[in-house]
Amino acid sequence: MTNAQPTNTEPTKTQPTVRSCPFDPPEEYRALREQDPVAPVTFPDGTAGWLVTRYDDVRAVLSDPRFSAKRGILRPGAPEGEDVPAPPPPGMFIMMDAPEHTRFRRLLTGQFTVRRMRQLTPAVEKIVAEQLDAMAAAEGPVDLVQTFALPIPSLVICELLGVPYADREEFQRNSATIIRLNSSPEEFRQAQAAMRGFIHQLVLAKREDPTDDILSDLVRSGELTDEELTGVGVLLLIAGHETTANMIALSTMCLLRNPGQLAALRADPSLMDGAVEELLRYLSIIQFGVRRTALEDVELHGRQIKEGSTVVASVSSGNRDTAHFADDPELLDLARSQSAHLAFGHGIHQCLGQQLARAEMKAALSALLDRFPTLRLAVPVDQVPMRDDMLVYGVHELPVTW
Template identity: 50%
Template structure:
């Protein structure tokens, strides 16, 4: 089915179905009975959906067998175009991926991110002050969860924060799977055009931000297309993922006072963030892979060019890695979660996301000890059809 005839989605496919915080029980059934099973894609083709933790890690950890570059695909998705694929880090495989990522990694080391902590703390406090001055009720998504990571990533990249309304609107369109594909593609192209203008300006006069640094230090090693693709990906992922974690995570913590108390604690906040990442698994699937050759995974024969998709919620709740994983338990011990992926494409911005959450959760909960939803929880609107799961809004009071 082509993009021009593809109707908008009216029913979520199995791998993104959720009820509030929980993935559909069908995913657990697939994980137990058919951990590698065929599903229909949004554009009418077929894909293998992998739901078991060990098989997801095996596939994501083997870039030689399962590639990110869509040139390996038998059926290329309509949203993958030659003019938009260039420069997109998620479409690169080693050694090209290795070379490009090596240029970016120094900006996202734990040590480098720690230097940002005072600025992140200041941004969080500014938004808490504004909430307090405005008085309840407020929409926590618009007042806190969305603007904090947006401002951080804008400052890091050198994107004017005053443009946030436009790029957030385009991000929402790009990630909304209920929309016709042509609308999502148009939003993607508009976002890339916006970033291309910024890169052009930075080429002429590099700033002190990440884009400027890449141009100053690696001008002959990185193309404009790569700069645009990298910056666009970081901007999109840098505010969408963390903002949805802050909104969803806060709502869950408000429902469980014992878990909330741990999240407020300096001693336990790191564990709280990791457990919230595992439990929420807000990215339904990691970027798809294509089989490079005829191969086998978990006893299932996979043909060359077959599309592979991976259910992160199913993998992160696999009983093989812990007990009672359908519950939030900040004190638990499990195998490493898959919220940031695995292998060579493990999320570059993971240290930044962790830092933002470790600062934001306790600061919010300590500032407003009586914080609670201002509407019944069953009236809270979840982003059901979004690539990144989250809340459309969260009215709160205190």
């Protein structure tokens, strides 16, 4: 659909996407924060809109109900029958606003409490230990993504949802197609249909024979249709392994490239909780930001954002904002005094599984560094294939040895 254009006469910039360092957002974000924090831009998909780059403004956009999470908001003035907005797919609550979003969030919040994630920690640590055993048996070099970073969150989310891990190759392949930037429309539709079909069959099985997992609990609640259960399952399955897998792999690469910080962490394992928060802030793997649509005219930093305009809140830029982070936020500092970061978003759509992600990252990084004290990259850093082509940033492969 067509969104409203920025209402000013200056030419729009193109959203920065090229990184000079694999761990940093594009350098242009620094100038945008200082000089043009609400900038008219053209996004990678060709949409014109507004790019928000300062920490406080990102929080404001993500918590303001005047900015909708829905896709396909009809722009004002469109001819009748043109650009008719499609409703969000059933169960895809990240594309919904209150009160529709609230109904799903309420059902799921109890599944991801801090207490439940702490109870899950021993199971996560067992999975981590098993993957490390497999790595050690391979004797290196190995691809850390395939042997360690990807299996851990995949196994955990499969256990939580009640998804057979034996089917991982299918859902991982389809998941990658869905979030790949250069997937054709047909490839995207096929992957999406395959994921929905896979989860739909699982939902039907849970209705017949519920077990001890999230999907079964949602079935027992009686509040969701099969189509809604399918959408929720697809969303949790993709989000539950893609984001954490890439954080584990990219964090490992980042630590190996910052030997002073790595040495401090090895010398004092009590730094790990803070290290996880700092890595989440510093790396911010939601690559292009969080998209919203203005439901009405809104003024932000003197910019008149018209109803129907696309607004993208750059989480990675906000997490490097010197106005919020007192010590140089361009530096990785595992002992940094903690200040709330935006890696999990903000507002009612803040990541539901953030406590699970923290538990998985802490268990994985702690055990990996302990088990392999001489861990190192097996290739030059410039030969590591980065996920510039994906909505979720990270590495496609990470060859390591010890």
